[in-house]
Amino acid sequence: MTRYTESIRASLRDRVLDAAYGLVADAGWGGLRMAHVAERAGVSRQTCYTEFGSKDALGQALVMREVDRFLDGIREVLDGHGPDLRAGVTAGVEFTLRTAADNELLKAVITSQRGGDGELMTHLTTRSEPLLDTATAMLGAYAAHAWPEVDDYSRELAVECVVRLTVSNIVQPVASPEATAERIARIVTRVALLAEPE
Amino acid sequence: MTRYTESIRASLRDRVLDAAYGLVADAGWGGLRMAHVAERAGVSRQTCYTEFGSKDALGQALVMREVDRFLDGIREVLDGHGPDLRAGVTAGVEFTLRTAADNELLKAVITSQRGGDGELMTHLTTRSEPLLDTATAMLGAYAAHAWPEVDDYSRELAVECVVRLTVSNIVQPVASPEATAERIARIVTRVALLAEPE
DNA sequence: AACTAGACAGAATCTCTAATAGTGTCAAGG
């Protein structure tokens, strides 16, 4: 298989996944029809099957792509703020809040939402718990790099705070993503920077 | 109506609600039958209707009772720890975590859980949002009293942290109630006690 | 070699109907 063929195939997969994403957003996982996906992607139904194998497999590929994109986005945002952890946290949280706001699928994954109309999580539970764990690990590593002077325990506490508070504000928002991100970063800064007053 | 009659009626209401609570726990709101409630409470079906009016009304009375009991419990725990806010927070959080663990109904109310088997929230949405607001207000007042030297903003931040982190740990627990409560109290102490390092 | 198009069996979902069970109300009686 030549590299050219590979890139063709990759773009085909992407077109199909794009189509699936849009249709899932419209009608939910249950309302998704392989025929519609194929039609919107401009390929035959058979091609979808040879490429993904089954509807469930296509669903898994879809969430994996979204999850990977999200994780890449987080990584990029964090890397873009060098040693200033507070700015990095603010940007990362805001990015997450915005993503969850306009990506129902990722919102469902992040909040581990089950049932409802997007029953897609019920089947595709694989790769859904790892998301928060991965994000937590990334943030932890970033924090260790940006704030080497903070002790491990405080850093752990701070990272847990960021993740939990962010998810909490996705589930129950009270302000704009900017304001919320700012607030969470402020909280976390305090958690990380205060030595234990025993 | 004499006071004696009133107390009879109150105990009757309580017996019916106790029966309803048990049956909801077993079969969910949808599986609850007025006839069963009456039977288990040892009263006639008609009495349930004259007392509560309808099944939905009984449901509302049930959640109201549970919510009130929970709120009273919180109040009691907080008051029992006088000026030591850290101890109060620890005890309050632990109390909440334990309550949520062995009271499905309150867990559903606290986490604003919709759908699922306990569809009782779908109808009884009244009084469910106020719960967290009331608890937040109570904690805020308690904090203002116990930590007068902390500025308003920091206190607000700390209170928000307690509430959101507690709910988060109900939804996704990682440790025992004691350990979690201890951890949250530690975090919150830091948030409240650190002046802004701008 | 990679895709399309059409056909097809089996499974899942929808629809409609009949029957069953439950809610809410009444009146008679203890």
Place this chain on the structure above:
DNA sequence: CCTTGACACTATTAGAGATTCTGTCTAGTT
């Protein structure tokens, strides 16, 4: 004030039948 039994009306359930989808195969196209 509570119980009991009866009742109309509504909601839920069950099942049969039709419909729609999935997943696969094969023949044909570019």
